[in-house]
Amino acid sequence: MKKICLIFTLLTLISCKKENTLQDTVTESHHSKFKSHTTTRVSIDTAFFSYDSKRRQNDYVLVYVLQKQYDKDSICKATFRLDFVQNQKRMYSRNVVVNGFYLGAAWYANYELDSVASPLKSVNVGVEACGYTQTHFLFYIDGKKSDLVHQWESMSDSGWGSWSEIISGTPNDFYFRTEAFLPADETPDENEEWGINTFSDSTHFQLKNGKWIKTQLTEKGKTYRSKKLTFNEYNKIDE
Incomplete structure (x- = not known):
């Protein structure tokens, strides 16, 4: 009977510990525009790189919240720690910052260059709904050469949006x-929705002598190619 009570007590403590993993300690300063929340280092999410039941358990990212700061407009700036795990071994850890973090945002991960063998992997976070900004982190995971290569944001809303991606190359x-x-400001036909498809920020990334070299090929923030077409044409919708 004592053994049963002891086991029940331990299970209760473990259960309570899991339920309270996200308890925040709030500190506020009149000399700062931020209200800071700090949490204990307990995983809040897991991002898997594969849907395959066997592979997903051998390659994933554990996400820990380290700090949340709110400005006067209640916009959250959050710091997270990402632990990359392969075959139950932590391969690499990196702190990242997300500006404009929303409650309910989800973490998800992808293999880049369409290969499970590629060391290029993206870890992403955002609310899974149209119109919300998604934050993306591109990592190179390969032993001591592991590093955060690039960071960017995207947004899509019912066929409109802006995003960035690898278009060609090797890891x-x-x-x-x-x-x-x-959406285009001026339209040739008022009966149809017209938009402008633009391309910008063409960039070359190269790993050389253990360091990533980033070369901006076009002027930053400036469109180098554009085309006006209908919404249906761009989204390949048959009329």
Whole structure:
């Protein structure tokens, strides 16, 4: 009977500990525009790179919240720690910052260059709904050469939006650019929705002598190619 009571007590303590993993300690200063929340280092989410039941348990990212800060407009700036785990072994850890973090945002992960063998992996976070900004982190995970390569944001809303992606190359040498499709100010036909498809920020990334070299190929923030077309044409919708 004592053994049963002891086991029940331990299970209760473990259960309570899991329920309270996200308890915040709030500190506020009149000399700062931020209200800071700090939490204990307990995983709040897990991002898997694969849907395959066997592979997903051998390659994933544990997400820990380290700090949340709110400005006068209640916009949250959050700091997280990402632990990359392969075959039950932590391969790499990195702190990242998300500006404009929303309650309910989810973490998700992808293999880049369409290969499970590629060391290029993206870890992403955002509310899973149209119109919310998504924050993306591109990592290179390969032993001591592991590093955060690039960070960017995207947004999509019912066929419109802006995003960035790798367009060609290898894990050690690739090209990256930003594309957008946004409503046009002037339309040739008022009976149809028209948009402008733009390309900008063409960038070359290369791993050389253990360091990443980033070369901006086009002027930062400036469109280098654009085309006006209908909403249906861009989204390949049959009329």
